[in-house]
Amino acid sequence: MKSLLIQNIRTLVSCDDGDTVYEGVDLYAEDGVIRAIGASLPRRADTVIDGSHTLCYPGLVNTHHHLYQVFSRNLSEVQNMELFDWLKTLYEIWKNLDADVVRFSSLVGMGELLKHGCTTCFDHHYVFPRGASGLLDAQFAAADELGMRFHASRGSMDLSVKDGGLPPDSVVQTVDEILRDSADAIERYHDPAPYAMHRVALAPCSPFSVSADLLRESAMLAREYGVRLHTHLCETKDEENYMLAREGVRPLEYMRRLGWVGDDVWFAHGIHFNDEELRLLADTGTGVAHCPISNMKLASGVARVPEMLRLGVSVGLAVDGSASNDGSSLMEELRVAFLLHRLHASQNAPSGYDILKLATRGSARLLGRDDIGQLAVGKCCDLFLVDARRLELTGALYDPKSVLATVGLRGAVDTVVVNGTVTVEGGRLKAVDEERLAHDAAAKCAAYLNR
Numbered sequence: 001m002k003s004l005l006i007q008n009i010r011t012l013v014s015c016d017d018g019d020t021v022y023e024g025v026d027l028y029a030e031d032g033v034i035r036a037i038g039a040s041l042p043r044r045a046d047t048v049i050d051g052s053h054t055l056c057y058p059g060l061v062n063t064h065h066h067l068y069q070v071f072s073r074n075l076s077e078v079q080n081m082e083l084f085d086w087l088k089t090l091y092e093i094w095k096n097l098d099a100d101v102v103r104f105s106s107l108v109g110m111g112e113l114l115k116h117g118c119t120t121c122f123d124h125h126y127v128f129p130r131g132a133s134g135l136l137d138a139q140f141a142a143a144d145e146l147g148m149r150f151h152a153s154r155g156s157m158d159l160s161v162k163d164g165g166l167p168p169d170s171v172v173q174t175v176d177e178i179l180r181d182s183a184d185a186i187e188r189y190h191d192p193a194p195y196a197m198h199r200v201a202l203a204p205c206s207p208f209s210v211s212a213d214l215l216r217e218s219a220m221l222a223r224e225y226g227v228r229l230h231t232h233l234c235e236t237k238d239e240e241n242y243m244l245a246r247e248g249v250r251p252l253e254y255m256r257r258l259g260w261v262g263d264d265v266w267f268a269h270g271i272h273f274n275d276e277e278l279r280l281l282a283d284t285g286t287g288v289a290h291c292p293i294s295n296m297k298l299a300s301g302v303a304r305v306p307e308m309l310r311l312g313v314s315v316g317l318a319v320d321g322s323a324s325n326d327g328s329s330l331m332e333e334l335r336v337a338f339l340l341h342r343l344h345a346s347q348n349a350p351s352g353y354d355i356l357k358l359a360t361r362g363s364a365r366l367l368g369r370d371d372i373g374q375l376a377v378g379k380c381c382d383l384f385l386v387d388a389r390r391l392e393l394t395g396a397l398y399d400p401k402s403v404l405a406t407v408g409l410r411g412a413v414d415t416v417v418v419n420g421t422v423t424v425e426g427g428r429l430k431a432v433d434e435e436r437l438a439h440d441a442a443a444k445c446a447a448y449l450n451r
Contacts, residue, residue: 002046004029004381004420009051010388011400012037015058015360016376019353021401027056029381032195032419036377047422049415053389055400057356058375059119059149059382059418060330061363064230064268064289066321067123067139068097070105071445073326083236083298084166090323091167093449094127099134101448104441106142109328111429111437113319114148115412116331119382119423120364120372121148122318124230124268126155126205128181130170136185140198146431147423149196149382151367153203153230154178154185158214164246165209175214179221186225194371195380197419199227206232207251208242212258219259228368229260230289233267236300240272252277261286266366268318269294270308271301278304278311287314287366290358292337293327294320305337306345309354316363317355334359335408352402384424385415 005028012022014037026041027034036043072093078086106123113121123139136152143150156178159165165172173181182202190200202222204210215231222229234240234251243251252273255261263285270288273281281288290303308315317333319325334355341349350358364373372380386409388397396407416424423430 001030002032002420003043004047004049004417005041005043005045006049006051006056006385009056010054011397012056012375013058013356013401014375015357016374019401027051027375027383029420032381032421034375034377034379034381037375049385049422051385053387054385054414055388055397056375056383056385057117057404058360058373059384059416060117060359061120061316061367061373062113062118062318062330063122063266063316063363063366064291064318064320065109065121065123065328066125066323067106067109068094068102068125068127069321069323070109070328071101071448072323075323078323082238083300084238086298086324087166091171095129095168095170096448097127097129097135098132099138100444102135103138103142104444106139107146107432107437108441109322110143110146110148110150111432111434112328113330114146114416114418114424114429115427116329117384117413117416118330119149119384119416119418120151120367122151122153122201122230122367124153124155124203126153126157126203127171128156128173136189140189144197146429147418147421149372149380149418151199151201152185152189153201154182155203155205156182156214156218157205157209158211159209167209175211175217178214179217182218182221183225186227190225190227192226195419199367201228201230203230206239207254208239215255215258215260223264229265231255231260231267232269234272235269235295236298237272250277252280256280263314264368266314266316268320269300269303271295271303273304278307278313281308281313282311285314287316289316289318289366290337291318291320291325292340293333294324296336296340297324297326302340302344305341306348306350309350314362314365315358316366317359318363330359331404331409331413334405338405352399352405355405356401381417381420383417384413387414
């Protein structure tokens, strides 16, 4: 049995059902599960942490990423492009992906997420170049090396440029190949048990890069295995116009006809839903991963998050791919989301604490989990600690529930715990040599880009 005790935590924001904020409590966990929260718990543990000067929060949960894009960020030739042109340009780089590139980009991207308080990452990997193998294996190995809770996706594309899609021929596959590999990924890696460290979702890329057959068959396969479904939807007006021209219906109606609504489905972005579509999302339990920084970077628009929350739509937070974010900090996303919606919705905007709950409880719900995203007895011991004595937090702790979104946090958090194990200590990753990783990853990136 592995045990952890955090003693005398100054302030613990639980994000539990009662929105409880504790002062001066201990937290005790065994084998990665919280067993007690209370004052002066009379317990010993394998690992003991002094929490007397810390703020403690549930680990953040990232619901949409493309980790391979870490090696194609801040490229000058795409800085002022919007989505379709941006994708077509970058596919010429991404078609050269291999397992080593995926491994190193995953280590870098997940390492940054961990250092900024994110304990669970969902990655939407949909680029499988012809001849490349072991891509998901490399991602799970990277997550295990860092100690991160990881949800992978077997993404897919079957429409290339010659079929009216955007990607080149070398990164698309047949429906049969995709379904066969999807079933294999689920059987090898998906763990449906509570407290699982590994899970798998099926995630065709987007309606403009996959066929109706692939979407329909993927939904059937996912429900046969009891895994979740994910794709991009309603990210840009170009997508809306493309679907109207090709299918004669708006994107959500197209997906609805193919079985892609329900409480096992969540969409990335969801910027351009109309009123009727928002009600459909709410009525069916279909979720949305909100990606504010990426949406701003690509000039895609502002998701109607205040309206979604009022209607009861399931909403989580995400960083999106590093090439459309240029970073992997879900902590940064908190403040950007708060300010973006204050600007656009004023008094109707979500509060700072509402945004924190999007990144914890809301995101966990999108991933189909009720064992992460909160600090309560019986839940996963996934959390992070911030030293309340930091200069940048001085005078800002009157509302610890909101401070991460309203004031924000620059730099790494102090301590991160995943599954009851310390993964970040003193703001540094414990499992890897950061300098060595940065050196080796930079060399791999340079070779991949030939720059």
